[in-house]
Amino acid sequence: METVLSIQKISKQYGKIQAVKELSIEVAKGQIFGILGPNGSGKTTTLSIILDLIRANKGRYRWFGEEPSSESRKRIGSVIENPNFFPYLNPVENLKIVADIKDLDYGDIDRVLHLTGLYERRKSKFKTFSFGMKQRLAIASAMLGNPEVLILDEPTNGLDPQGIAHIRNLILLVASQGTTIILASHLLDEVQKICSHVAVLNKGVKLFDGKVSEVLAISDSFELGADNREALIQAISNYPGFKSLDSSKEILQVLFKEDVVNPGKINSYLFSHGITLYHLSERKRSLEQHFLELLQNNQ
Amino acid sequence: MIKLLKIEFKKIRSYKTFWILTGIYFVFLALGILMAEFIINNMVDNMNKHLPIPLPHVNIFFFPDVWQNIAFFATIRYVLIFPAIIIIILITNEFSFKTIRQNVVNGLSKTDFLLSKLYLIVLISVVLTLFMSIGALIIGLSHTDAITLPLLFDKTSFIIGFFITILTLQIYAFFFGFMLRNTGLAIALFTLYALIVEPILYYFLKSPVVFKNDISTYLPLNAVLRVTEYPAIPVLKKLMGLTLQEDVTLGGCLLPVVYASLMVIIVILTLKKKDL
Numbered sequence: 363m364e365t366v367l368s369i370q371k372i373s374k375q376y377g378k379i380q381a382v383k384e385l386s387i388e389v390a391k392g393q394i395f396g397i398l399g400p401n402g403s404g405k406t407t408t409l410s411i412i413l414d415l416i417r418a419n420k421g422r423y424r425w426f427g428e429e430p431s432s433e434s435r436k437r438i439g440s441v442i443e444n445p446n447f448f449p450y451l452n453p454v455e456n457l458k459i460v461a462d463i464k465d466l467d468y469g470d471i472d473r474v475l476h477l478t479g480l481y482e483r484r485k486s487k488f489k490t491f492s493f494g495m496k497q498r499l500a501i502a503s504a505m506l507g508n509p510e511v512l513i514l515d516e517p518t519n520g521l522d523p524q525g526i527a528h529i530r531n532l533i534l535l536v537a538s539q540g541t542t543i544i545l546a547s548h549l550l551d552e553v554q555k556i557c558s559h560v561a562v563l564n565k566g567v568k569l570f571d572g573k574v575s576e577v578l579a580i581s582d583s584f585e586l587g588a589d590n591r592e593a594l595i596q597a598i599s600n601y602p603g604f605k606s607l608d609s610s611k612e613i614l615q616v617l618f619k620e621d622v623v624n625p626g627k628i629n630s631y632l633f634s635h636g637i638t639l640y641h642l643s644e645r646k647r648s649l650e651q652h653f654l655e656l657l658q659n660n661q
Numbered sequence: 662m663i664k665l666l667k668i669e670f671k672k673i674r675s676y677k678t679f680w681i682l683t684g685i686y687f688v689f690l691a692l693g694i695l696m697a698e699f700i701i702n703n704m705v706d707n708m709n710k711h712l713p714i715p716l717p718h719v720n721i722f723f724f725p726d727v728w729q730n731i732a733f734f735a736t737i738r739y740v741l742i743f744p745a746i747i748i749i750i751l752i753t754n755e756f757s758f759k760t761i762r763q764n765v766v767n768g769l770s771k772t773d774f775l776l777s778k779l780y781l782i783v784l785i786s787v788v789l790t791l792f793m794s795i796g797a798l799i800i801g802l803s804h805t806d807a808i809t810l811p812l813l814f815d816k817t818s819f820i821i822g823f824f825i826t827i828l829t830l831q832i833y834a835f836f837f838g839f840m841l842r843n844t845g846l847a848i849a850l851f852t853l854y855a856l857i858v859e860p861i862l863y864y865f866l867k868s869p870v871v872f873k874n875d876i877s878t879y880l881p882l883n884a885v886l887r888v889t890e891y892p893a894i895p896v897l898k899k900l901m902g903l904t905l906q907e908d909v910t911l912g913g914c915l916l917p918v919v920y921a922s923l924m925v926i927i928v929i930l931t932l933k934k935k936d937l
Contacts, residue, residue, distance in 0.1 A: 410936075413765070413766045414765060414766075414771075415762055415765060415766065415936065415937045416936040416937070417934070417936060431770075432765075432768050432769060432770035432773065433768070435765075435766060435767065435768040436767070436768035438766075438768075440766045440767075442762065442763075442766060444759070446758060446759035446760050446762055446763040447758070447760065447763070448672060448676075448754075448758060448760060449758065450675060450676055450677065451671075451672075451675055455671060455674075455675065458671055459668055459671050459672065459764075460763075460767050462664060462667055462668045462671070463668065463764060463767045463768055463769045464767055464768050503763075503767075
């Protein structure tokens, strides 16, 4: 796989606060790479460093295998924090400035305005826009000229549910055309819905990274109760996909590895082993709960 | 260079504040120049009340003095502050709108960003110098009876003087804008320095009690103002044989240019090191 971005042990300190600590990340071409972490975990700092807005204290990074320069940034479309445009210019005038900087012609401006649903408002000044529209203009600006890489920092921040769905579909559409996407978010659900790969950050430290399906695999827990407790423990431990159990209470807490278990299957399996349950309940853990656990386990 | 100027032009084309301030500046400029003769003659009238032999009224707009006088009146402290404030606004806006961040993220190097502002400053200086020259030419032609070529071209060094004054002063403003990054703060401190702090420092340093040698001439703004330091007032020359300034000298231009260059270097080094 061709490496698009390689971050090697970057650290950034603001006074006493360590914003990013020895962070290394590799993003390959075509990935939708999520950077997941709570507020203040160093996501924006990391993105600001790789876009030359902030100087790292230590470490280095490479874009497209080269020493980073303004030329490499022209191949990247970015949305960083809040949308930053001239308030007294309309979207077309603002995007023309972007096109000039990136050496693009103006032909693509109408397309990105259509894609982000701003075409009708192309003559209104930026300052008259709602936050959601500003955010969409930022995304339009990032998509201008079909860059090889799209960097999106909290792209659905401040959008209404409809806008969120719209932008997520847009990201998936762009990704399906082979664009590499780097997406920072504090929303587990967003990363899970959009990304193929993820790095989880907390307090500037990378906890782990890998494929979303592996890192963020959700296991469900079940509460099981039967008169014959020992037989139940024995039988459920042999169930395919079994992970762990907590037998400290009368009712057993059982964790499974995969998302494939369902109460019916468990019930019929146990019944075929001669165990009759008097209590069976499924406990879906919320994604947020899962995320908090991930963070806690790595503290 | 063309690319950077194109970007700058897009940023100011629909910017009302810029055009309004530019308009006010031109009104002040025109008023200042047109009032100059009136003010001087008013002074002459006042002096005449106490003089046995009245002084004649002056005409300061004939060739070649028109070059010097327009360059002088167009660069008095209070008029000069306008282009400086415009530059400060254009630069600090980029920080308050965070468009400098967006420009850099989009692929403009920090150096290019600085260059784009410097090119704009040079362009504004060239345009203003052109206006000043054309204005002076028209005024001169309508005030001079017998025009000869040597008469016309004498003292045209004041055109260069005007250009250096307006250019270096805008670079001072560029320095304030980039170092302070905040519009209100930069305008307030610049105005405070230009209109109050430096004049006080000037009299303080000039006083022989404080320093043996007069080092007031080294004050940065004073150095700029001294490029076209005095108007040409023919009465003084005629009556007392006194000429205050004949030409714009290379030596006079050197100090403000050195200051401006130092400021550009400091801005470049700071921007490279500091986070955006």
